[in-house]
Amino acid sequence: xxxxxxxxxxxxxxxxxxxxxxxxxxxxxxxxxxxxxxxxxxxxxxxxxxxxxxxxxxxxxxxxxxxxxxxxxxxxxxxxxxxxxxxxxxxxxxxxxxxxxxxxxxxxxxxxxxxxxxxxxxxxxxxxxxxxxxxxxxxxxxxxxxxxxxxxxxxxxxxxxxxxxxxxxxxxxxxxxxxxxxxxxxxxxxxxxxxxxxxxxxxxxxxxxxxxxxxxxxxxxxxxxxxxxxxxxxxxxxxxxxxxxxxxxxxxxxxxxxxxxxxxxxxxxxxxxxxxxxxxxxxxxxxxxxxxxxxxxxxxxxxxxxxxxxxxxxxxxxxxxxxxxxxxxxxxxxxxxxxxxxxxxxxxxxxxxxxxxxxxxxxxxxxxxxxxxxxxxxxxxxxxxxxxxxxxxxxxxxxxxxxxxxxxxxxxxxxxxxxxxxxxxxxx
Numbered sequence: 001x002x003x004x005x006x007x008x009x010x011x012x013x014x015x016x017x018x019x020x021x022x023x024x025x026x027x028x029x030x031x032x033x034x035x036x037x038x039x040x041x042x043x044x045x046x047x048x049x050x051x052x053x054x055x056x057x058x059x060x061x062x063x064x065x066x067x068x069x070x071x072x073x074x075x076x077x078x079x080x081x082x083x084x085x086x087x088x089x090x091x092x093x094x095x096x097x098x099x100x101x102x103x104x105x106x107x108x109x110x111x112x113x114x115x116x117x118x119x120x121x122x123x124x125x126x127x128x129x130x131x132x133x134x135x136x137x138x139x140x141x142x143x144x145x146x147x148x149x150x151x152x153x154x155x156x157x158x159x160x161x162x163x164x165x166x167x168x169x170x171x172x173x174x175x176x177x178x179x180x181x182x183x184x185x186x187x188x189x190x191x192x193x194x195x196x197x198x199x200x201x202x203x204x205x206x207x208x209x210x211x212x213x214x215x216x217x218x219x220x221x222x223x224x225x226x227x228x229x230x231x232x233x234x235x236x237x238x239x240x241x242x243x244x245x246x247x248x249x250x251x252x253x254x255x256x257x258x259x260x261x262x263x264x265x266x267x268x269x270x271x272x273x274x275x276x277x278x279x280x281x282x283x284x285x286x287x288x289x290x291x292x293x294x295x296x297x298x299x300x301x302x303x304x305x306x307x308x309x310x311x312x313x314x315x316x317x318x319x320x321x322x323x324x325x326x327x328x329x330x331x332x333x334x335x336x337x338x339x340x341x342x343x344x345x346x347x348x349x350x351x352x353x354x355x356x357x358x359x360x361x362x363x364x365x366x367x368x369x370x371x372x373x374x375x376x377x378x379x380x381x382x383x384x385x386x387x388x389x390x391x392x393x394x395x396x397x398x399x400x401x402x403x404x405x406x407x408x409x410x411x412x413x414x415x416x417x418x419x420x421x422x423x424x425x426x427x428x
Contacts, residue, residue: 019044020051027054028119028157030190032222034058049079050120053090057123060097068097085115092124101130105140112143117151122161132298132331132369141165156186163195167202168371175199190225197232201373204406206240209233227254231261235268235373241410243274250277259285260303264377266310271384272414282311289320298331299369302339306377309343317344335367339378346381351388358382383415392416 023037031037038055045051052075060068072094079086088111095104104127111121128140144165151158163178176199182192193216200209210233217226230253237245250265259280266276285307288294295301301324308316317340324337338357345354358365358381365378379398386395395416396403403409403416 017041017045020048023051024054024120027058027123028191029186029188030194030224031188032220032224032226034224047078047081049075049077049082049090050086053079053093054120054123056097057093072097085118088114089118089120092121096124096127099130101127102133102136105131105136109139109143112147117147117155117158119151119155119157122147122157125161141169153181154185156182156189157191159185160189160191160195163192164198167195167198170202170372172199172202176203188220190223193229194225194232197229198371198373201232201235201239202406204239204402204408206236206408207242209236210245227258228261230254231258231265232373234265236408238265238268238272238411239406240408243269243272247275247277256280256284259288259307260300263303263307263310264374267306267377268380268411270310271380272411273417273419274414276310279310280307282308282313282316285311285313286316295323295327295332297369298329298336298367299374301332302336302368302370305336305340305343309347312347314344314347317341317347331367331369335361335364339365339368342381342385346385351385355382355385355389355391358385380415383412387416387418392418 019037019041023034023041025031026034026037035055035058038051038058041048041051042055052071056063056068056071056075063071072090076087076090076094079090088107092104092107092111095107104124108121108124108127112118115121125140125144128136128143131137144161148155148158148162153159159178159182163175163182166172166178167175175195179192179196179199182189183196186192193213197209197213213229213233213236217223217229223229230249234246234249234253237243237249246265246269250262254262254265262277262280266279269276285304289301289304293300294304301320305317305320308320321337321341321344324332324340327333327337338361342354342357345351345357358378361378365375368375368378383395383398386392386398399412399416403412406412
């Protein structure tokens with residue numbers, strides 16, 4: 001629907017207070033004004049359980065358990081008084097903020113039966129992929145498609161989410177069109193801008209994509225995804241061979257705490273024979289691995305392994321690979337362990353061992369977590385190992401779909417260029 005100014009709004013918001021509508025729009029669009037507006041909403045309507053719950057959803061990872069429990073208890077009490085839909089939404093937020101992703105997903109299925117295309121519930125659909133279960137992920141995709149169809153083509157949040165789903169499914173052209181459609185409806189949709197970045201990565205748009213992201217961010221420098229979208233822009237700079245820009249973004253737009261994005265940028269630069277940006281200190285990475293939660297999630301641990309690879313910390317990688325191999329969790333034991341071991345072999349200048357490890361992994365590499373753009377770096381590493389082992393034809397075949405479909409593929413060309421394997425990584 002549209003408000004009296006003609007601006008696209010989401011269903012169910014216009015009936016609330018002005019600050020409520022602005023706060024929900026900000027949250028759905030990942031605006032830099034999200035937290036101030038949510039706090040203003042809670043302050044102006046302290047009895048709104050939904051307002052308090054959405055603030056908890058946006059900030060719960062910064063609160064300790066006692067504060068989170070207290071806020072959600074108040075929210076649920078107030079939501080019960082408001083109605084069944086409100087109570088159901090707040091209960092979903094409770095499950096999601098406590099990382100009960102399977103229970104969240106199961107609850108959302110029931111919630112959407114009663115309240116189809118509820119945008120505020122749509123904020124939690126990431127629970128399906130967070131379950132780490134392929135069946136749940138597929139169910140989440142199907143539910144997304146169903147709800148987007150119910151919402152219709154004029155509903156920018158659902159069109160944005162559908163664009164993200166299509167991008168992750170590899171349906172790149174559809175993702176590109178849907179992201180453009182959503183941005184046409186609501187130009188500040190951060191979800192759509194992010195989906196477009198994913199689609200344009202697959203298309204190898206290069207400088208045009210980086211320029212769009214810079215322009216989009218100038219309108220809201222505090223947008224929730226500022227650093228992440230700058231990372232996407234850095235990847236586009238790498239794609240078209242503008243390596244100084246990629247290093248600049250890694251050094252200025254990414255924080256010291258963005259270890260994964262910095263490592264993913266630097267490892268790509270190294271694979272392409274380029275000088276990396278400023279690296280993370282090895283001691284920082286070791287501290288993160290040793291901290292509680294350092295090996296709680298497979299993709300987080302993989303990012304820390306990439307950071308060690310950038311530093312050519314071969315011994316650390318061997319240790320991490322042994323820890324992963326001894327882990328009871330299959331994704332750690334069967335997927336992460338060989339990937340980390342392969343990184344160790346690459347940094348030690350033994351590409352043939354690395355390629356055997358990664359080739360044997362096959363499609364199981366998807367279990368490392370993350371999304372397509374992030375997992376692609378495993379294929380990059382395999383391509384580099386193949387070339388360094390003299391398997392140029394196999395490497396070219398591996399990257400054929402990228403070099404033939406991406407408009408800019410300087411990066412892929414450099415991955416396929418022969419050079420001395422022993423110098424891939426080392427102290428920089």
